[in-house]
Amino acid sequence: MTTTLKQIGAFSSPPRVGLFVTCLVDAMRPSVGFATLKLLRDAGCRVEVPDAQTCCGQPAFNSGDTADAAVLARHFIETFEGYDYVVAPSGSCVGMTRAHYAEALADDPAWAERARRLGERTYELMSFLVDVMHFAPADVKLDTSFTYHDSCSGLRELGVHDQPRALLDKVSGLTLKPLEGNDVCCGFGGTFCVKYPAISNAVVGEKADAIERSGASLLLGGDLGCLMNMAGKLKRKGSNVRSFHAAEVLAGMAGGPAIGEER
Amino acid sequence: MQEATLSFKARAKEALADPTLKIAIDRTTGTAERKRAVAMTQFPQFEAARERGKRIKDHVIANLDHYLLEFERNAIASGAKVHWARTAEEASQIVVRLCKEAGAKRVTRVKSMLGEEIGLPHALDEAGIERVETDLAEHIVQLGGDRPSHIVWPSMHRTREQVSEMFKRLHRAPHQEETIEAMVDSARRELRDKFLSADVAISGANFLLADTGATCTVTNEGNAELTTTPPRVHIVTAGIEKLVPSMGHAIAMLRLLVRSATGADVTQYTTFHCGPKQTGDRDGPEEFHIVLVDNGRTRMLREGMKDMLRCIRCGACMNHCVVFRQLGGHVYGGTYPGPMGAVLTPVFDGLESSRDLPHACTMNGKCQEVCPVAIPLPTLLRGWRDRSWREGLEPATVRFGLGIHTFVASRPRLYRLGTAIAIRVMRLFSRGGLVKGMPGLGAWTAYREFPAPAKRTFMEMYKDQEKGQ
Numbered sequence: 241m242t243t244t245l246k247q248i249g250a251f252s253s254p255p256r257v258g259l260f261v262t263c264l265v266d267a268m269r270p271s272v273g274f275a276t277l278k279l280l281r282d283a284g285c286r287v288e289v290p291d292a293q294t295c296c297g298q299p300a301f302n303s304g305d306t307a308d309a310a311v312l313a314r315h316f317i318e319t320f321e322g323y324d325y326v327v328a329p330s331g332s333c334v335g336m337t338r339a340h341y342a343e344a345l346a347d348d349p350a351w352a353e354r355a356r357r358l359g360e361r362t363y364e365l366m367s368f369l370v371d372v373m374h375f376a377p378a379d380v381k382l383d384t385s386f387t388y389h390d391s392c393s394g395l396r397e398l399g400v401h402d403q404p405r406a407l408l409d410k411v412s413g414l415t416l417k418p419l420e421g422n423d424v425c426c427g428f429g430g431t432f433c434v435k436y437p438a439i440s441n442a443v444v445g446e447k448a449d450a451i452e453r454s455g456a457s458l459l460l461g462g463d464l465g466c467l468m469n470m471a472g473k474l475k476r477k478g479s480n481v482r483s484f485h486a487a488e489v490l491a492g493m494a495g496g497p498a499i500g501e502e503r
Numbered sequence: 504m505q506e507a508t509l510s511f512k513a514r515a516k517e518a519l520a521d522p523t524l525k526i527a528i529d530r531t532t533g534t535a536e537r538k539r540a541v542a543m544t545q546f547p548q549f550e551a552a553r554e555r556g557k558r559i560k561d562h563v564i565a566n567l568d569h570y571l572l573e574f575e576r577n578a579i580a581s582g583a584k585v586h587w588a589r590t591a592e593e594a595s596q597i598v599v600r601l602c603k604e605a606g607a608k609r610v611t612r613v614k615s616m617l618g619e620e621i622g623l624p625h626a627l628d629e630a631g632i633e634r635v636e637t638d639l640a641e642h643i644v645q646l647g648g649d650r651p652s653h654i655v656w657p658s659m660h661r662t663r664e665q666v667s668e669m670f671k672r673l674h675r676a677p678h679q680e681e682t683i684e685a686m687v688d689s690a691r692r693e694l695r696d697k698f699l700s701a702d703v704a705i706s707g708a709n710f711l712l713a714d715t716g717a718t719c720t721v722t723n724e725g726n727a728e729l730t731t732t733p734p735r736v737h738i739v740t741a742g743i744e745k746l747v748p749s750m751g752h753a754i755a756m757l758r759l760l761v762r763s764a765t766g767a768d769v770t771q772y773t774t775f776h777c778g779p780k781q782t783g784d785r786d787g788p789e790e791f792h793i794v795l796v797d798n799g800r801t802r803m804l805r806e807g808m809k810d811m812l813r814c815i816r817c818g819a820c821m822n823h824c825v826v827f828r829q830l831g832g833h834v835y836g837g838t839y840p841g842p843m844g845a846v847l848t849p850v851f852d853g854l855e856s857s858r859d860l861p862h863a864c865t866m867n868g869k870c871q872e873v874c875p876v877a878i879p880l881p882t883l884l885r886g887w888r889d890r891s892w893r894e895g896l897e898p899a900t901v902r903f904g905l906g907i908h909t910f911v912a913s914r915p916r917l918y919r920l921g922t923a924i925a926i927r928v929m930r931l932f933s934r935g936g937l938v939k940g941m942p943g944l945g946a947w948t949a950y951r952e953f954p955a956p957a958k959r960t961f962m963e964m965y966k967d968q969e970k971g972q
């Protein structure tokens with residue numbers, strides 16, 4: 241239902257969007273957060289960054305610690321349920337809120353219902369820009385080639401696939417070089433990569449090889465966790481491929497250091 | 504067996520260090536993945552077929568008591584003898600007893616994962632009954648003295664070059680030419696007279712048809728037919744979840760099974776067995792036994808794992824699993840490997856000894872996407888993690904760490920402070936944009952670089968911007 245609100249003129253005023261920066265972007269790469277802020281504002285949203293936001297609870301949930309995940313789910317819901325929409329530059333965190341909060345809160349029907357209602361208004365950035373705001377970036381130039389990795393949660397839990405490509409297609413000078421196995425997991429898997437580092441390494445090693453074979457200069461994606469894993473492996477291999485979050489490119493903010501470069 | 508003594512991580516380390524194993528895995532799973540993808544392009548109604556398959560299995564599982572009794576009634580009417588086994592041990596002992604009663608010295612076996620699950624190869628060997636595996640891949644497994652590493656391609660872990668060497672060493676009249684055909688001929692020479700001289704044939708079943716009491720088996724080599732026809736006694740072992748109401752339902756499931764497993768439209772052979780040899784029949788067994796095995800299945804039904812009982816053992820989940828494709832099947836340590844094995848092994852072997860299996864998964868969801876009966880494998884694996892947490896099997900360090908994390912993350916000001924301190928500590932270890940040699944990051948940095956954090960957090964910078972405006 242939400243995808244047509246703008247088309248039917250339901251936005252008498254700009255939608256009020258709560259930006260969930262995500263813990264990784266907050267700590268590791270704030271530029272992704274500022275790029276997201278700019279894109280949402282360019283798309284006509286009134287964006288607020290609620291100060292009470294912390295972590296979506298996915299690490300606890302995927303570790304089997306459902307009780308702690310429920311604590312953080314309630315915190316997230318309380319923080320964000322006053323907004324028209326919640327947007328995050330991550331398919332993984334949004335997948336947690338949309339697909340799994342109701343599971344984490346299953347013992348408490350009232351909270352599970354609040355989770356479902358908020359989930360319907362919570363979007364991964366690329367899909368929000370395209371599906372809800374019908375936004376396309378204007379006057380962004382970047383003369384280079386890129387390849388795109390589809391992170392698993394965004395792809396399979398949220399159906400994010402065409403949206404980032406449609407947006408990146410509007411960046412003049414930027415050409416896509418297809419990635420063999422673009423929908424194959426990079427081996428990050430949240431805590432998986434440190435619980436089973438040797439297996440994770442074997443998986444990301446194959447991913448890094450495929451990225452290099454694509455011949456692209458840039459690796460882009462929509463999830464910082466996966467990008468740090470792939471960029472970290474590319475760096476260790478001595479590859480020249482540079483890695484950015486797609487939001488940074490779309491906001492015209494990819495002029496600075498890439499992930500893992502000196503700043 | 505080696506698998507039992509080494510930890511999952513130690514087994515994984517060995518597998519990761521074996522480049523020949525990786526070649527073998529890539530050949531089999533890569534081919535399976537490509538062929539399935541082609542089959543899917545020619546099967547546009549896959550989604551509808553999958554939904555129907557899911558509904559058929561769900562219906563049967565919801566009415567298992569009804570269909571089991573209907574099957575038993577019709578099987579007995581066809582002349583079969585039906586046996587019920589609660590556990591793996593009961594099941595294998597029933598089969599061994601039937602073999603002994605038949606005075607069997609030599610039995611031929613058709614590949615059956617249920618047979619592996621109930622420990623039948625071992626039980627027959629223990630009983631001193633000569634066991635001949637007639638599936639080519641199972642023959643390779645038997646020659647090698649190891650276990651199946653894949654539920655569809657049991658000898659996936661061996662390259663054809665390794666198999667060639669093994670045949671030359673162990674076959675009576677091995678192949679001269681290095682071709683697949685010559686190797687198959689060598690196996691045929693080795694096995695043919697054993698097919699004909701066996702006293703008992705043992706097979707599994709892909710489906711049990713409730714309305715006729717028939718069993719259905721699919722193969723590509725024709726060994727099931729040759730195995731089950733000459734001996735005087737035929738024993739079928741099958742899990743109780745293999746039931747379908749009728750032939751039409753079996754055909755609907757076969758469309759899903761074969762395309763998902765091998766990418767073919769149909770298997771070379773699809774055989775239905777219904778009772779022993781009847782008057783006027785030219786061949787067939789004089790005795791036909793069906794052993795119906797529970798072994799944890801009714802417990803799965805009770806304990807929230809009924810979705811897993813839909814599984815039709817196609818192997819698509821493992822062929823598309825990034826972890827399986829690095830490790831192969833033996834590392835999983837149980838009868839069934841890959842995602843479906845990681846769900847099932849804790850049922851059979853207990854969670855304590857198989858705790859790693861549900862954790863060694865990136866939760867990427869590809870297995871669920873390709874599953875022909877839409878089993879939510881990641882959700883089931885997470886269910887095991889949840890149970891492991893509740894039963895106190897998770898390491899104290901993880902419990903402590905997540906406890907602290909939740910305490911901090913539910914207090915925003917403390918969380919802001921914690922994050923701000925954490926990145927500053929990380930920056931003390933940062934050189935050239937990368938974090939180097941920081942305690943606690945070793946699991947990451949042993950294999951890849953860890954990008955250095957920014958000088959200040961997003962929230963710090965954002966607040967400054969807001970103040971400035």
